[in-house]
Amino acid sequence: MKVVKALNTTWCGLMVNPAMINGADHSTFISGNDADAKSKVKEILKSFGWLEKNILDLGDITKARGTEMYLPL
Numbered sequence: 001m002k003v004v005k006a007l008n009t010t011w012c013g014l015m016v017n018p019a020m021i022n023g024a025d026h027s028t029f030i031s032g033n034d035a036d037a038k039s040k041v042k043e044i045l046k047s048f049g050w051l052e053k054n055i056l057d058l059g060d061i062t063k064a065r066g067t068e069m070y071l072p073l
């Protein structure tokens with residue numbers, strides 16, 4: 001199974017329309033163990049309007065837990 005964690009720090013409206021804030025010039029995070037799966041997720045994010053420079057790959061799936069408290073901060 002391939003798992004990529006993405007968009008868990010983002011309100012649902014902003015997920016698919018990142019231009020709502022600062023012309024889409026803000027960050028989102030991804031993490032996962034499969035490079036091909038992460039590449040596909042990056043393409044989906046770019047199709048939503050996320051800028052490639054703002055899609056931050058945190059590394060393997062063990063890094064996913066660290067983003068869970070980002071939103072409350």
